[in-house]
Amino acid sequence: MDRDDEKLTAHRGLATWGEKLVPLGRFHEATAHAGRVLDGADRERERRAFAARRPDSTTVEGPYTRVAVFGGVYNNHCALEALLQAVRDDAVEAVYCLGDLGGFGPSPERVRPLLEQGGVLAIQGNYEESLAAGHDDCNCGYTDPRDNHFAEISYSYTAARTSAEFKRWMGDLPPRRRVWVGNREFLLVHGSPRRVNEFLFASTSPDPFLEVLLDQEGADGLLFTHTGLHWHRRLPSGRDAINAGVIGRPANDGRTSVWYTLIEASGDDVSITLKPLDYDYQKLIIEMRAEELPEEFIETIATGWWTTCLEILPAKERALSRY
Amino acid sequence: MPDLSPATPAEASSTAPWVELRSLDTLWFQVSGTVCNLACTHCFVSSSPTNHTHEALSLAEIVPYLEEGSALGVKEYYFTGGEPFLNPEMEQILEKTLEYGPATVLTNGLLLNPDRCRKLARMARDCRYSLDFRVSLDGYSAATNDPIRGAGTFERILAGISNLFKAGLNPVITVTEVYDDNGSIEGKTRFFALLAELGIEKPRLKMLPVFRIGAEAERTGAYESWQRLRTSDKPGSWDHLQCSSCRMVTDQGVWVCPILVNEPDGKMGAELADTLNAFAMTHSACWTCHVYGVSCKT
Ligand code: SF4
Numbered sequence: 001m002d003r004d005d006e007k008l009t010a011h012r013g014l015a016t017w018g019e020k021l022v023p024l025g026r027f028h029e030a031t032a033h034a035g036r037v038l039d040g041a042d043r044e045r046e047r048r049a050f051a052a053r054r055p056d057s058t059t060v061e062g063p064y065t066r067v068a069v070f071g072g073v074y075n076n077h078c079a080l081e082a083l084l085q086a087v088r089d090d091a092v093e094a095v096y097c098l099g100d101l102g103g104f105g106p107s108p109e110r111v112r113p114l115l116e117q118g119g120v121l122a123i124q125g126n127y128e129e130s131l132a133a134g135h136d137d138c139n140c141g142y143t144d145p146r147d148n149h150f151a152e153i154s155y156s157y158t159a160a161r162t163s164a165e166f167k168r169w170m171g172d173l174p175p176r177r178r179v180w181v182g183n184r185e186f187l188l189v190h191g192s193p194r195r196v197n198e199f200l201f202a203s204t205s206p207d208p209f210l211e212v213l214l215d216q217e218g219a220d221g222l223l224f225t226h227t228g229l230h231w232h233r234r235l236p237s238g239r240d241a242i243n244a245g246v247i248g249r250p251a252n253d254g255r256t257s258v259w260y261t262l263i264e265a266s267g268d269d270v271s272i273t274l275k276p277l278d279y280d281y282q283k284l285i286i287e288m289r290a291e292e293l294p295e296e297f298i299e300t301i302a303t304g305w306w307t308t309c310l311e312i313l314p315a316k317e318r319a320l321s322r323y
Numbered sequence: 324m325p326d327l328s329p330a331t332p333a334e335a336s337s338t339a340p341w342v343e344l345r346s347l348d349t350l351w352f353q354v355s356g357t358v359c360n361l362a363c364t365h366c367f368v369s370s371s372p373t374n375h376t377h378e379a380l381s382l383a384e385i386v387p388y389l390e391e392g393s394a395l396g397v398k399e400y401y402f403t404g405g406e407p408f409l410n411p412e413m414e415q416i417l418e419k420t421l422e423y424g425p426a427t428v429l430t431n432g433l434l435l436n437p438d439r440c441r442k443l444a445r446m447a448r449d450c451r452y453s454l455d456f457r458v459s460l461d462g463y464s465a466a467t468n469d470p471i472r473g474a475g476t477f478e479r480i481l482a483g484i485s486n487l488f489k490a491g492l493n494p495v496i497t498v499t500e501v502y503d504d505n506g507s508i509e510g511k512t513r514f515f516a517l518l519a520e521l522g523i524e525k526p527r528l529k530m531l532p533v534f535r536i537g538a539e540a541e542r543t544g545a546y547e548s549w550q551r552l553r554t555s556d557k558p559g560s561w562d563h564l565q566c567s568s569c570r571m572v573t574d575q576g577v578w579v580c581p582i583l584v585n586e587p588d589g590k591m592g593a594e595l596a597d598t599l600n601a602f603a604m605t606h607s608a609c610w611t612c613h614v615y616g617v618s619c620k621t
Contacts (some may be wrong), residue, residue, distance in 0.1 A: 013375070017586070018536060019537070019541075024376070028575070034591075035576060035592040035598070035601075036591070038597050043596035044596075049599075050395055050396075051394070124418040193346050201453075204424075204453050205398070206393070206423060206424030208394065209398045209424065212395065232463065260559065311527070314446075314453040315455040315456075315492075316452075318493065318527070
């Protein structure tokens with residue numbers, strides 16, 4: 001054989017086995033016996049164990065008839081102030097925050113007194129986890145260097161201006177909560193029940209996947225944030241998956257408003273409303289300029305279009321964005 | 324004569340660490356087998372027009388895996404080969420898959436004519452889940468790309484990308500680090516400039532390291548014997564490895580991941596239920612995954 005005949009990319013009827021060429025029959029014979037083949041009952045057992053309920057000792061709060069849930073403050077104390085007023089008008093019994101208090105906006109310390117005055121019940125996001133542990137990055141889960149560059153700017157800005165006491169307070173927040181609304185039990189997490197920085201976008205979170213998450217958690221509804229884009233879906237089982245949105249920056253839709261979620265018991269069911277929230281974003285922009293935060297961030301606040309964190313968007317969400 | 328000795332030394336299997344399947348997030352399909360209309364010199368599964376190590380999967384063969392996978396909570400479906408669009412049922416397969424969840428196709432772009440792109444764009448628009456495409460390109464010029472992917476491919480790949488774009492689809496351009504500077508800031512800037520020339524306003528780019536197995540082992544040389552994972556390599560978890568959350572379906576059963584399909588011991592079973600157990604990372608490619616933190620998904 002000449003050299004060309006031996007090229008792995010010119011098989012001439014041979015199979016590839018690692019770095020070698022072997023007769024096709026030999027490869028197929030080896031694969032026919034590889035791996036394990038369980039019988040029907042064992043397969044059922046394996047599948048059931050995989051989707052089985054995971055133990056979770058989180059106590060269930062409530063029951064309430066009306067609660068508000070929001071995520072991603074990103075230092076936006078102007079929006080937080082507006083939110084607290086809005087939920088007073090909504091007459092809710094409890095207000096929950098799904099984490100990510102810092103990043104993006106100005107003056108992190110302004111957020112904490114507002115949370116306390118508003119009696120906000122919070123969980124840890126990846127930001128709180130990282131700040132409390134003294135990590136040098138936000139663990140946002142970005143894969144693109146440009147996204148990471150801007151994530152680093154917001155994280156180091158926030159880390160340098162957050163007091164040790166506030167960081168300790170963040171470290172004491174629970175990673176998840178469970179809440180009764182009416183007769184439904186909701187699990188509250190930051191990214192997903194599995195990972196604090198998992199992205200659950202509408203177009204890449206299929207129904208069966210969400211059903212398995214809810215089975216594993218034994219919950220009637222799942223509330224999460226992290227992506228910055230709000231959505232709600234009633235699943236075929238009648239349970240709910242809700243990305244509660246963020247109040248720290250607009251939802252990449254060309255509007256300056258931000259979003260939160262209202263959950264109300266109604267009979268045996270619950271009603272879920274994603275609500276836009278207007279706030280004094282001009283005031284925020286003035287503060288961001290004074291703090292010399294990147295113009296890219298300011299543009300997002302002013303226009304409603306994201307200029308960073310775009311690489312993480314799935315095809316459908318990216319197609320709807322300006323950049 | 325080809326060398327017929329086993330690819331993995333026996334001692335490797337006793338010292339390799341095991342990776343658990345934490346969840347089944349990504350289900351891959353070797354949808355055109357190892358058959359391709361190109362024969363790239365860096366292909367880690369050595370796909371070519373004459374490689375029938377794995378054959379194409381039919382829609383009828385795929386549906387049971389979609390059923391089983393969705394019941395196990397699969398989050399996304401990926402299609403690769405070879406060239407997926409050599410599979411005559413590819414469009415029906417995508418249509419069916421999108422009933423279950425989001426789908427991504429890894430293609431070389433050569434079979435993306437305007438007609439097909441318009442059809443795919445319609446499919447993407449009408450579905451609630453994302454339909455995404457990744458087109459491979461290995462150099463920002465014919466002089467750099469064509470020695471890897473084949474004579475004349477640069478122009479044809481750009482035509483495919485441009486057809487997708489004109490139909491309203493925005494593929495991720497996937498570049499392997501066959502040249503040291505492809506992944507550098509300057510390298511990326513050149514690729515972005517190329518995409519801008521095509522009129523693409525929201526460029527998407529993914530860099531991948533090379534796996535020195537298959538054809539690539541011939542191009543740049545195989546792994547050294549020390550390039551293997553050992554039980555003493557102990558990160559906090561193996562969650563960064565794709566095999567902790569994926570499986571790969573070929574016409575011959577279910578494999579641990581998309582990289583080891585030409586290793587018979589990468590096969591874990593016939594149905595997904597057979598493959599929910601842990602896997603011993605005996606292969607040198609596992610070392611690349613770990614050291615470079617690479618994941619084949621987007
Ligand atoms: S090649 Fe990579 S993905 Fe495959 S088993 Fe090894 S470490 Fe896991």
